[in-house]
Amino acid sequence: MTKDFPGRGKVAVLKTSPETVLEDYARLLELAGVEETLPKDKETLLKINISWQTWYPACSTAPWQLEGVIRGLRAAGYENLIAAHNDTVVVDAHVGERNNKHKFVVDTYGIRNAHLFEPQYNWVRYDPPKPFLVLDKIYPEGVHIPELLIGRNIIQLPTVKTHVFTTITGAMKNAFGGLLGRRRHWTHADIHDTLVDLLMIQQDIHPGLFAVMDGTFAGDGPGPRAMRWHEKDILLASADQVAIDAMSAHLQGFDPLDIRFIRKAHEMGLGVGDPDEIEIVGEDSGWVMAQDWDFVQEDTFASRGQKLIYHGPLKPLEGLLLRSPIVPWSYFASNFYHNVYWYPFVGRPRVEKALETKWGRLFCEYGAEAGLRGAVMPGMQRKTVAAAAVGFAALLAALGVGAWLLRRGDKEA
Numbered sequence: 001m002t003k004d005f006p007g008r009g010k011v012a013v014l015k016t017s018p019e020t021v022l023e024d025y026a027r028l029l030e031l032a033g034v035e036e037t038l039p040k041d042k043e044t045l046l047k048i049n050i051s052w053q054t055w056y057p058a059c060s061t062a063p064w065q066l067e068g069v070i071r072g073l074r075a076a077g078y079e080n081l082i083a084a085h086n087d088t089v090v091v092d093a094h095v096g097e098r099n100n101k102h103k104f105v106v107d108t109y110g111i112r113n114a115h116l117f118e119p120q121y122n123w124v125r126y127d128p129p130k131p132f133l134v135l136d137k138i139y140p141e142g143v144h145i146p147e148l149l150i151g152r153n154i155i156q157l158p159t160v161k162t163h164v165f166t167t168i169t170g171a172m173k174n175a176f177g178g179l180l181g182r183r184r185h186w187t188h189a190d191i192h193d194t195l196v197d198l199l200m201i202q203q204d205i206h207p208g209l210f211a212v213m214d215g216t217f218a219g220d221g222p223g224p225r226a227m228r229w230h231e232k233d234i235l236l237a238s239a240d241q242v243a244i245d246a247m248s249a250h251l252q253g254f255d256p257l258d259i260r261f262i263r264k265a266h267e268m269g270l271g272v273g274d275p276d277e278i279e280i281v282g283e284d285s286g287w288v289m290a291q292d293w294d295f296v297q298e299d300t301f302a303s304r305g306q307k308l309i310y311h312g313p314l315k316p317l318e319g320l321l322l323r324s325p326i327v328p329w330s331y332f333a334s335n336f337y338h339n340v341y342w343y344p345f346v347g348r349p350r351v352e353k354a355l356e357t358k359w360g361r362l363f364c365e366y367g368a369e370a371g372l373r374g375a376v377m378p379g380m381q382r383k384t385v386a387a388a389a390v391g392f393a394a395l396l397a398a399l400g401v402g403a404w405l406l407r408r409g410d411k412e413a
Contacts, residue, residue: 002269003203006036007239009272010279011247013288014235016216018064018362024235025068026075028212031281032237035076038208043080044073044153046111047178050085052338053096055363055375056347057229057354058219061157063101063366065214069155070109081109082152086177087117089185090334099376104367114148116178122147123181129204133193133264138186145179145201153208154178156241160234160248161219161227162295164303165191167259168252169224170245171211171238172199186323189310192260199241199270211244212237216359218252220295222303226342229354230293242271243278247288250275252295302337339378348377 012031016024038044046069049061066083073081083106085093093115097103106113114121123144128136135143156174163169165188172195176184179198187194202209215234219227234251238244242265246256256262256273266273280288299307308314354360355375364374 003271005203005209005239007033009240009243009277010281011236011238011240011243012282013247013280014282015233016235017233018358021064021216021235021362022068022071025065025212026072028235028237028282029069029072029076032210033239034073034210034237037210037239038078038153038155040077042151042153042207043082044078044155044208045082045084045114045149046070047084047154047156047174048097048102049156049158049174049177050091050093050096050100050102051224053092053099054339054343054347054378055099055101056225056227056343056351057217057360058159058161058215058223058227059225060096060100061102061159062214062216062363063105064216064362065157065159065212066102067105067109069157069212070105070111074109082112082114082148084148084154084178085113085115085117087115087182088177089182090338093117101363101366101372104370104372116146116148117181124150126201126205128197128200130200132197132200134187134190135194135197138190138194139183143201144181145205149178150205152206153210154202154206156211158211158213159217159219160213160215160232160236160251162221162223162252162297164222164224164297164299166195166261167254167297168245168249170213170248171241172196172245172261172265174211175199175202188306189318192264195261196264196268196270199265202241203270208239209241210237210239211241213244213248215248215251217354218293218295220252220293222298222300225338226300226347229350231357231359232293240271242266242273246273246275247278247280250289251291251293253292254295254297300337300342302334305333344379348379351375351377 012028014024014028051059087093124147125142126145156171158170158174166173175198213236215232217229218232221228236244246262249256249259262273265271272278309318
Protein backbone atom coordinates (compact mmCIF):
# COMPACT_ATOMS: atom_id res chain seq x y z
CA MET A 1 0.00 0.00 0.00
CA THR A 2 1.37 3.43 -0.98
CA LYS A 3 2.14 5.74 1.92
CA ASP A 4 0.90 9.22 1.05
CA PHE A 5 2.38 12.31 2.71
CA PRO A 6 3.17 15.95 1.84
CA GLY A 7 6.34 16.21 -0.23
CA ARG A 8 6.27 12.62 -1.45
CA GLY A 9 8.58 12.24 -4.44
CA LYS A 10 9.99 15.78 -4.22
CA VAL A 11 13.65 16.62 -3.51
CA ALA A 12 15.09 20.11 -3.19
CA VAL A 13 18.65 20.48 -4.52
CA LEU A 14 20.79 23.61 -4.24
CA LYS A 15 24.35 24.53 -5.10
CA THR A 16 26.03 26.45 -2.31
CA SER A 17 29.19 28.17 -1.08
CA PRO A 18 30.69 28.93 2.35
CA GLU A 19 29.55 32.54 2.01
CA THR A 20 25.88 31.63 1.45
CA VAL A 21 25.48 28.20 3.02
CA LEU A 22 23.42 29.25 6.06
CA GLU A 23 20.96 31.23 3.94
CA ASP A 24 20.90 28.41 1.39
CA TYR A 25 19.81 25.94 4.04
CA ALA A 26 16.87 28.17 4.97
CA ARG A 27 15.86 28.36 1.31
CA LEU A 28 16.32 24.60 0.96
CA LEU A 29 13.87 23.93 3.80
CA GLU A 30 11.30 26.20 2.18
CA LEU A 31 11.71 24.60 -1.26
CA ALA A 32 11.29 21.10 0.18
CA GLY A 33 8.10 22.12 2.00
CA VAL A 34 9.17 21.82 5.61
CA GLU A 35 6.14 23.74 6.90
CA GLU A 36 3.75 21.41 5.09
CA THR A 37 5.59 18.42 6.53
CA LEU A 38 6.36 19.18 10.19
CA PRO A 39 3.52 20.27 12.52
CA LYS A 40 4.62 23.31 14.50
CA ASP A 41 2.75 22.25 17.61
CA LYS A 42 5.10 19.28 18.00
CA GLU A 43 8.69 19.27 19.23
CA THR A 44 11.21 18.59 16.47
CA LEU A 45 14.22 16.32 16.88
CA LEU A 46 17.37 17.02 14.88
CA LYS A 47 19.01 13.61 14.47
CA ILE A 48 22.71 14.39 14.23
CA ASN A 49 25.00 11.90 12.52
CA ILE A 50 28.36 11.15 14.16
CA SER A 51 30.07 8.39 12.22
CA TRP A 52 33.44 9.15 13.83
CA GLN A 53 34.42 11.03 16.95
CA THR A 54 37.25 12.56 14.88
CA TRP A 55 36.37 15.20 12.29
CA TYR A 56 36.75 13.83 8.78
CA PRO A 57 35.26 15.45 5.64
CA ALA A 58 31.77 14.14 4.71
CA CYS A 59 31.82 11.68 7.61
CA SER A 60 29.42 13.34 10.07
CA THR A 61 26.83 16.13 10.16
CA ALA A 62 28.58 19.38 9.21
CA PRO A 63 28.34 22.23 11.75
CA TRP A 64 26.99 24.57 9.06
CA GLN A 65 24.38 21.94 8.20
CA LEU A 66 23.18 21.87 11.81
CA GLU A 67 23.30 25.66 12.19
CA GLY A 68 21.63 26.30 8.84
CA VAL A 69 18.75 23.97 9.69
CA ILE A 70 18.31 25.50 13.15
CA ARG A 71 18.26 29.02 11.74
CA GLY A 72 15.88 28.04 8.97
CA LEU A 73 13.50 26.33 11.37
CA ARG A 74 13.56 29.23 13.83
CA ALA A 75 12.79 31.68 11.01
CA ALA A 76 9.85 29.48 10.00
CA GLY A 77 8.44 29.51 13.55
CA TYR A 78 9.76 26.25 14.99
CA GLU A 79 10.90 26.90 18.55
CA ASN A 80 10.91 23.54 20.31
CA LEU A 81 13.99 21.86 18.89
CA ILE A 82 15.96 18.95 20.35
CA ALA A 83 19.39 17.77 19.16
CA ALA A 84 19.42 13.96 19.33
CA HIS A 85 22.45 11.66 19.43
CA ASN A 86 22.95 7.92 19.54
CA ASP A 87 26.02 6.09 20.76
CA THR A 88 27.89 3.20 19.20
CA VAL A 89 30.32 0.65 20.54
CA VAL A 90 33.15 2.26 18.56
CA VAL A 91 32.33 6.00 18.64
CA ASP A 92 32.07 8.24 21.71
CA ALA A 93 29.24 10.66 20.90
CA HIS A 94 30.26 13.15 23.59
CA VAL A 95 33.76 13.43 22.13
CA GLY A 96 32.33 13.41 18.61
CA GLU A 97 29.93 16.29 19.19
CA ARG A 98 32.83 18.42 20.44
CA ASN A 99 35.31 17.50 17.71
CA ASN A 100 32.69 17.96 14.98
CA LYS A 101 31.62 21.27 16.61
CA HIS A 102 27.98 20.20 17.01
CA LYS A 103 28.05 21.01 20.73
CA PHE A 104 29.21 24.55 19.95
CA VAL A 105 26.26 25.09 17.59
CA VAL A 106 23.72 23.51 19.96
CA ASP A 107 24.94 25.62 22.88
CA THR A 108 25.04 28.79 20.77
CA TYR A 109 21.34 28.44 19.92
CA GLY A 110 20.25 27.12 23.32
CA ILE A 111 18.96 23.82 21.94
CA ARG A 112 18.18 20.93 24.26
CA ASN A 113 20.78 18.19 23.74
CA ALA A 114 19.62 14.58 24.17
CA HIS A 115 21.98 11.60 24.16
CA LEU A 116 19.45 8.83 23.72
CA PHE A 117 21.66 6.14 25.28
CA GLU A 118 21.88 7.88 28.66
CA PRO A 119 19.86 6.38 31.54
CA GLN A 120 17.34 9.23 31.82
CA TYR A 121 15.87 8.24 28.45
CA ASN A 122 13.51 5.28 28.50
CA TRP A 123 13.43 2.65 25.77
CA VAL A 124 10.07 1.03 25.19
CA ARG A 125 8.89 -1.99 23.24
CA TYR A 126 7.52 -1.16 19.82
CA ASP A 127 4.80 -3.34 18.32
CA PRO A 128 4.38 -2.65 14.59
CA PRO A 129 0.91 -2.18 13.09
CA LYS A 130 1.94 -4.46 10.22
CA PRO A 131 4.62 -7.20 10.11
CA PHE A 132 8.31 -6.40 9.96
CA LEU A 133 10.48 -7.71 7.17
CA VAL A 134 13.28 -8.90 9.49
CA LEU A 135 13.45 -7.11 12.84
CA ASP A 136 11.13 -9.52 14.64
CA LYS A 137 13.37 -12.40 13.59
CA ILE A 138 16.56 -10.62 14.63
CA TYR A 139 15.08 -9.54 17.98
CA PRO A 140 12.57 -12.26 18.92
CA GLU A 141 12.27 -10.77 22.40
CA GLY A 142 10.92 -7.55 20.84
CA VAL A 143 12.17 -4.33 19.29
CA HIS A 144 12.82 -1.48 21.73
CA ILE A 145 13.11 2.18 20.70
CA PRO A 146 13.71 5.47 22.56
CA GLU A 147 10.47 6.77 24.03
CA LEU A 148 11.62 10.35 23.35
CA LEU A 149 11.22 9.80 19.60
CA ILE A 150 7.55 8.86 19.78
CA GLY A 151 5.09 11.63 18.89
CA ARG A 152 7.76 14.14 17.86
CA ASN A 153 8.84 15.39 14.44
CA ILE A 154 12.29 14.34 13.29
CA ILE A 155 14.78 15.71 10.78
CA GLN A 156 17.57 13.34 9.73
CA LEU A 157 20.90 15.10 9.12
CA PRO A 158 23.11 12.77 7.05
CA THR A 159 25.86 13.59 4.55
CA VAL A 160 26.38 12.45 0.96
CA LYS A 161 28.67 9.41 1.15
CA THR A 162 29.18 5.77 0.37
CA HIS A 163 28.97 2.87 2.81
CA VAL A 164 30.71 -0.51 2.97
CA PHE A 165 27.46 -2.38 3.72
CA THR A 166 24.72 -0.39 1.99
CA THR A 167 26.51 1.19 -1.02
CA ILE A 168 25.36 4.65 0.06
CA THR A 169 24.25 5.92 3.44
CA GLY A 170 21.76 8.71 3.89
CA ALA A 171 18.41 9.52 5.45
CA MET A 172 17.13 5.96 5.91
CA LYS A 173 20.45 4.76 7.36
CA ASN A 174 20.61 7.75 9.71
CA ALA A 175 17.69 6.28 11.67
CA PHE A 176 19.73 3.11 12.30
CA GLY A 177 21.55 4.54 15.30
CA GLY A 178 18.66 6.50 16.76
CA LEU A 179 16.07 3.73 16.73
CA LEU A 180 18.17 0.69 17.61
CA GLY A 181 20.35 0.15 20.66
CA ARG A 182 23.85 -1.22 21.06
CA ARG A 183 22.97 -4.59 19.59
CA ARG A 184 22.20 -3.00 16.23
CA HIS A 185 25.19 -4.81 14.70
CA TRP A 186 23.04 -7.96 14.88
CA THR A 187 21.15 -6.59 11.87
CA HIS A 188 24.13 -6.20 9.53
CA ALA A 189 23.52 -9.51 7.77
CA ASP A 190 20.05 -8.15 6.84
CA ILE A 191 20.88 -4.47 6.80
CA HIS A 192 18.86 -3.48 3.71
CA ASP A 193 15.58 -4.96 4.98
CA THR A 194 16.37 -3.53 8.42
CA LEU A 195 16.46 -0.02 6.97
CA VAL A 196 13.06 -0.55 5.37
CA ASP A 197 11.66 -1.75 8.71
CA LEU A 198 13.10 1.35 10.39
CA LEU A 199 11.46 3.61 7.82
CA MET A 200 8.11 1.94 8.56
CA ILE A 201 8.67 2.63 12.27
CA GLN A 202 9.52 6.26 11.57
CA GLN A 203 6.44 6.79 9.43
CA ASP A 204 4.37 5.35 12.28
CA ILE A 205 5.81 7.18 15.30
CA HIS A 206 6.67 10.64 13.92
CA PRO A 207 3.93 13.18 13.06
CA GLY A 208 6.44 14.78 10.67
CA LEU A 209 9.47 13.21 8.98
CA PHE A 210 12.09 15.17 7.03
CA ALA A 211 15.72 14.92 5.91
CA VAL A 212 18.41 17.47 5.12
CA MET A 213 21.61 16.16 3.50
CA ASP A 214 24.94 17.96 3.23
CA GLY A 215 27.11 17.43 0.16
CA THR A 216 29.53 20.31 0.59
CA PHE A 217 32.09 17.57 1.12
CA ALA A 218 31.02 14.16 -0.26
CA GLY A 219 32.64 10.82 0.52
CA ASP A 220 33.68 8.18 -2.02
CA GLY A 221 35.00 4.64 -1.43
CA PRO A 222 34.93 2.68 1.83
CA GLY A 223 32.47 4.82 3.82
CA PRO A 224 31.36 5.93 6.27
CA ARG A 225 34.86 6.70 7.59
CA ALA A 226 37.79 5.68 5.39
CA MET A 227 36.67 7.69 2.37
CA ARG A 228 38.18 9.91 -0.28
CA TRP A 229 36.62 13.35 0.11
CA HIS A 230 35.44 15.58 -2.74
CA GLU A 231 34.12 19.14 -2.67
CA LYS A 232 30.70 18.98 -4.32
CA ASP A 233 29.05 22.19 -3.00
CA ILE A 234 25.55 20.72 -2.94
CA LEU A 235 22.63 20.49 -0.48
CA LEU A 236 19.53 18.28 -0.55
CA ALA A 237 16.29 18.17 1.45
CA SER A 238 13.07 16.19 1.28
CA ALA A 239 10.11 14.90 3.25
CA ASP A 240 10.61 11.65 1.33
CA GLN A 241 13.43 9.60 2.86
CA VAL A 242 13.46 7.19 -0.08
CA ALA A 243 13.59 9.96 -2.69
CA ILE A 244 16.43 11.90 -1.07
CA ASP A 245 18.49 8.71 -0.74
CA ALA A 246 17.73 7.84 -4.36
CA MET A 247 18.83 11.28 -5.52
CA SER A 248 22.01 11.08 -3.44
CA ALA A 249 22.75 7.67 -4.97
CA HIS A 250 22.12 9.05 -8.46
CA LEU A 251 24.48 11.99 -7.92
CA GLN A 252 27.19 9.63 -6.72
CA GLY A 253 26.83 7.56 -9.90
CA PHE A 254 24.82 4.58 -8.65
CA ASP A 255 21.49 3.31 -9.96
CA PRO A 256 19.22 3.76 -6.92
CA LEU A 257 17.04 0.81 -7.87
CA ASP A 258 20.11 -1.45 -7.79
CA ILE A 259 20.42 -0.68 -4.06
CA ARG A 260 18.13 -3.08 -2.23
CA PHE A 261 16.89 -0.82 0.59
CA ILE A 262 15.90 1.92 -1.87
CA ARG A 263 14.28 -0.51 -4.31
CA LYS A 264 12.40 -2.37 -1.56
CA ALA A 265 11.07 0.83 0.00
CA HIS A 266 10.03 2.06 -3.45
CA GLU A 267 8.23 -1.20 -4.24
CA MET A 268 6.43 -1.10 -0.88
CA GLY A 269 5.19 2.44 -1.57
CA LEU A 270 7.07 4.01 1.36
CA GLY A 271 8.53 6.67 -0.92
CA VAL A 272 9.79 7.24 -4.45
CA GLY A 273 13.07 5.56 -5.36
CA ASP A 274 13.03 5.88 -9.14
CA PRO A 275 14.82 9.11 -10.17
CA ASP A 276 12.60 9.37 -13.26
CA GLU A 277 9.60 9.78 -10.93
CA ILE A 278 11.20 12.34 -8.59
CA GLU A 279 10.34 16.04 -8.82
CA ILE A 280 13.48 18.16 -8.44
CA VAL A 281 13.09 21.72 -7.20
CA GLY A 282 15.75 24.39 -6.76
CA GLU A 283 18.44 23.67 -9.32
CA ASP A 284 17.62 22.81 -12.91
CA SER A 285 16.46 19.21 -13.05
CA GLY A 286 18.42 18.57 -16.25
CA TRP A 287 21.65 19.64 -14.57
CA VAL A 288 20.92 17.47 -11.53
CA MET A 289 20.06 14.40 -13.57
CA ALA A 290 23.20 14.85 -15.69
CA GLN A 291 25.43 14.53 -12.61
CA ASP A 292 27.51 11.37 -12.29
CA TRP A 293 30.35 11.64 -9.80
CA ASP A 294 31.59 8.13 -10.56
CA PHE A 295 31.85 7.17 -6.88
CA VAL A 296 32.52 3.53 -6.00
CA GLN A 297 31.72 1.34 -3.03
CA GLU A 298 34.84 -0.25 -1.56
CA ASP A 299 35.71 -2.30 1.51
CA THR A 300 38.23 -1.73 4.22
CA PHE A 301 40.25 -4.54 5.76
CA ALA A 302 37.82 -4.40 8.70
CA SER A 303 34.65 -4.58 6.57
CA ARG A 304 36.00 -7.47 4.51
CA GLY A 305 36.42 -9.39 7.76
CA GLN A 306 32.89 -8.49 8.83
CA LYS A 307 31.45 -9.69 5.53
CA LEU A 308 33.19 -13.04 5.97
CA ILE A 309 31.15 -13.36 9.17
CA TYR A 310 27.84 -12.01 7.84
CA HIS A 311 27.84 -13.62 4.40
CA GLY A 312 30.95 -15.78 4.01
CA PRO A 313 32.62 -18.92 5.34
CA LEU A 314 32.59 -17.62 8.93
CA LYS A 315 28.77 -17.35 8.92
CA PRO A 316 28.43 -20.44 11.21
CA LEU A 317 30.47 -18.53 13.81
CA GLU A 318 28.38 -15.33 13.70
CA GLY A 319 26.63 -16.09 16.99
CA LEU A 320 29.89 -16.86 18.76
CA LEU A 321 31.86 -13.94 17.33
CA LEU A 322 29.20 -11.22 17.43
CA ARG A 323 26.50 -12.26 19.90
CA SER A 324 28.44 -13.83 22.77
CA PRO A 325 30.49 -12.43 25.68
CA ILE A 326 33.59 -12.34 23.48
CA VAL A 327 32.04 -9.79 21.10
CA PRO A 328 34.30 -6.93 22.37
CA TRP A 329 37.04 -8.35 20.13
CA SER A 330 35.21 -6.83 17.15
CA TYR A 331 35.04 -3.38 18.77
CA PHE A 332 38.76 -3.49 19.48
CA ALA A 333 39.50 -4.62 15.93
CA SER A 334 37.52 -1.73 14.47
CA ASN A 335 39.13 0.79 16.81
CA PHE A 336 42.58 -0.56 16.05
CA TYR A 337 42.08 -0.41 12.29
CA HIS A 338 40.52 3.06 12.13
CA ASN A 339 42.20 4.89 15.02
CA VAL A 340 45.62 3.24 15.28
CA TYR A 341 46.39 2.44 11.66
CA TRP A 342 44.11 4.19 9.16
CA TYR A 343 43.67 7.68 10.58
CA PRO A 344 47.30 8.39 11.60
CA PHE A 345 48.80 7.02 8.38
CA VAL A 346 46.09 7.60 5.74
CA GLY A 347 43.32 9.80 7.11
CA ARG A 348 45.32 12.54 8.79
CA PRO A 349 47.19 13.58 5.61
CA ARG A 350 43.82 13.72 3.84
CA VAL A 351 42.39 15.89 6.60
CA GLU A 352 45.35 18.26 6.38
CA LYS A 353 44.68 18.72 2.66
CA ALA A 354 40.94 19.15 3.25
CA LEU A 355 41.60 21.95 5.73
CA GLU A 356 43.23 23.94 2.91
CA THR A 357 39.97 23.96 0.91
CA LYS A 358 37.18 26.52 1.23
CA TRP A 359 35.03 24.15 3.32
CA GLY A 360 38.02 23.11 5.41
CA ARG A 361 38.76 26.74 6.17
CA LEU A 362 35.13 27.26 7.15
CA PHE A 363 35.33 24.29 9.52
CA CYS A 364 38.52 25.69 11.07
CA GLU A 365 36.81 29.01 11.77
CA TYR A 366 33.70 27.46 13.32
CA GLY A 367 33.68 28.30 17.01
CA ALA A 368 36.88 30.34 16.74
CA GLU A 369 35.43 32.93 19.11
CA ALA A 370 34.97 30.15 21.68
CA GLY A 371 38.54 28.89 21.31
CA LEU A 372 37.67 26.13 18.83
CA ARG A 373 39.64 27.38 15.82
CA GLY A 374 41.13 24.53 13.79
CA ALA A 375 40.43 20.81 13.90
CA VAL A 376 41.33 18.12 16.41
CA MET A 377 43.61 15.66 14.62
CA PRO A 378 44.55 12.86 17.01
CA GLY A 379 47.66 10.77 16.65
CA MET A 380 47.93 7.07 17.38
CA GLN A 381 45.78 6.35 20.45
CA ARG A 382 47.76 4.49 23.09
CA LYS A 383 44.66 3.35 24.92
CA THR A 384 43.37 1.73 21.74
CA VAL A 385 46.73 0.03 21.13
CA ALA A 386 46.65 -1.48 24.62
CA ALA A 387 43.01 -2.50 24.28
CA ALA A 388 43.73 -4.02 20.88
CA ALA A 389 46.17 -6.48 22.44
CA VAL A 390 43.34 -7.77 24.62
CA GLY A 391 40.98 -7.76 21.66
CA PHE A 392 43.28 -9.76 19.42
CA ALA A 393 43.82 -12.29 22.17
CA ALA A 394 40.05 -12.67 22.45
CA LEU A 395 39.77 -12.99 18.67
CA LEU A 396 42.39 -15.75 18.54
CA ALA A 397 40.63 -17.56 21.37
CA ALA A 398 37.27 -17.23 19.59
CA LEU A 399 38.64 -18.52 16.31
CA GLY A 400 40.27 -21.42 18.13
CA VAL A 401 37.01 -22.34 19.82
CA GLY A 402 35.13 -21.93 16.55
CA ALA A 403 37.56 -24.15 14.64
CA TRP A 404 37.29 -26.80 17.35
CA LEU A 405 33.48 -26.69 17.20
CA LEU A 406 33.51 -26.98 13.40
CA ARG A 407 35.90 -29.95 13.51
CA ARG A 408 33.76 -31.58 16.20
CA GLY A 409 30.64 -31.05 14.08
CA ASP A 410 32.33 -32.59 11.04
CA LYS A 411 33.33 -35.67 13.03
CA GLU A 412 29.84 -36.13 14.45
CA ALA A 413 28.36 -35.79 10.98
